Amino acid sequence: MRDDSPNADCAYVRRLNQVKILHVIRERKSVSRADISKITGLSPPTVTRVVGELIKPHGLAIEVGEGQPQGGRPPVLIRFNAEQNLVIGIDLGTTHIYGVLSDLNGKVISEIRIPTEVQTGATGVLRRVEIVTKRLAEDSCVDAKRILGIGMAVAGLIDRDRKIVTFSPDFGWKNVEIRCALSHSCDLPIIFDNVTRVMALGELHYGVGKKFRNFVCVNVGHGIGSGIVIDGQVLYGAEGFAGEFGHVILDKDSTIRCMCGNYGCLEALASGRAIGVSAQNALAGGRPSMLREMCHNSLTTVSAEMVAAAAQQGDAVACEVFRQAMEYLGTGIAGLISLLNPQAVVIGGGVSQAGDLFFAGIREQIEKRVMNKHGRRVTILPVTLGVRSAAMGAVSLILNEVLNLNMANCKAHGAS
Ligand SMILES: [Zn+2]
Structure with missing residues (x-):
């Protein structure tokens, strides 16, 4: 039931002010209380109270010495306490589980990669996720209280309300409850989302988001997905399935x-x-190709990676196959550009590792197919976070909660 009492209004306004001030502190390297007041339009007493709360109990801001005096006493400067607040980010892929322990600035403290062993089913795979989180927490010798939560990127359709993986053809999963499975061994909050949307969130916080507020992140790996960012917000759609490009x-x-x-x-x-x-x-069909040698005549083992390598050496079959795929992909991306008018399309995933062969093929189609002007202005570029793209995106799932002070989803800071 909604609480419409004046107290609830007060709590709401108070939280809005906290979020507003936290954003200002994070965006500036360091800032005085007086400047926060000028930037936000909030009164100096409100700023002093809220900054005090952000320092303690939240532990999300710290005082860092004094700034230049502008007549009178030099002001005390405040900055975002990223280093003391850590997050575990997990990229749960079908071949590998890749985990990072990072601070809220995206600085990676340690990382681990182990095989997923997808054939062991949801129980086996999630047990291996537990191994990764435990090792990250233990091997890095950090105070466990500093770890705010675990973010995780998963391939598949996610029901955000029911907090389950509804369907993942890559894993062969239906209605898997990730949080339940992990919570037996781990008391950290866990947030997960679809891998490509997570990559987009990571790019928003730690990558191209520093430059662009409207972009699409396309993941071209075993499957294809996209994460859409409009005005600095990730698009979810009515049921959370937006981006199934x-x-x-x-x-x-x-x-x-x-x-x-x-x-x-x-x-x-x-x-x-x-x-x-x-x-x-x-x-x-019997066509000659260097791919036969590359796969030692075991045709079923021919992979996209082999095709890209053979195409780079001018193999006719490989060039044709790769080109045709890029024609479809470029046509699809041209459609995204016409529909959404993004500033950039950021592309990651295994197939994009083919580099120039991949990007030249896509750009050619976009030039051909996008309606004149805005197509020419869109920047097409590889994901800036490279192989860490999904894991850092997973870190930013928790950062997002922290910045919105949804602390129920994250542990309070250990300093409290
Ligand atoms: Zn389909």
Whole structure:
């Protein structure tokens, strides 16, 4: 039930002021109470009280010496206490679980990568996630009280209300309760979300977000997904499924079936998996190619990585397969650009590791297919956080809660 009492209004305004001031402190390297008051328009007594609360009990701000005096006493400067507040970020991939322990500035203190062993099912995989979180916390010898929570990036559809992974074809999971499974061994708050949306959030806080407030992050790996950032906010959609770019149908007459059950989805035509299968089919038709040697004549092992390597050496079959995939992908991205008018499209995932071959193919399609002006102004670039993209995004899931003072989702700071 909603609380409409005057006390509830007061608490709400108080929290809004805290969030506002915390954002100002984080955005500036250091700032005096007087300047916070000028920037926010809040009264000096309010600023003094709120800054006091952010210093203790929250532990999210600290005093750091004195600034230049402007007549009278030099002002005490305040800054965001990023170093004392740590987060575990987990990139739960189908081949590897990659975990980082990072401070709130995105500075990585330690990292671990272990095989996922997806065949062990949800229970086995989540037990391995536990191993990673425990090792990160123990091996780095930091005070456990400084760790605010665990963020996690998972491939699949996430029901944010019910806090479950509804469906993940990559893992073969349906309705998996991640938090329940992990909470037996771990009392840290856990927040998880779809991997590509998490990557977009990571880019927003630690990557291209420093420059762009409107961008799309596209992940082209085993599957294809996107995270959409509009005016500095990640788009979720009515049920939290926004950004399923891989399941936009780009060939209505296609006979290639997607993992989702439809035919002609972008993911079925241009993902890493699709590139591998398309090359295998071309080879099965008897065409000569260096891919045969690369896979030691074991056609089913031909991967997108091999196709990219062969294409870079001018192999005709590989060039054709890769080019066709880029044609579909570039066409899809041109559609995103026309629809959303982003400042940038940031692309990550295994297939994008092909570098120039990949990006030149995409840019060519965009030039061809985007309506004139805004297409020319959009920047197409690789994810700035590289292989850490999803793990740092997972860290920013907790940062996001901290900045909005949703402290129920994060532990209070150990200094309290
Ligand atoms: Zn699909």
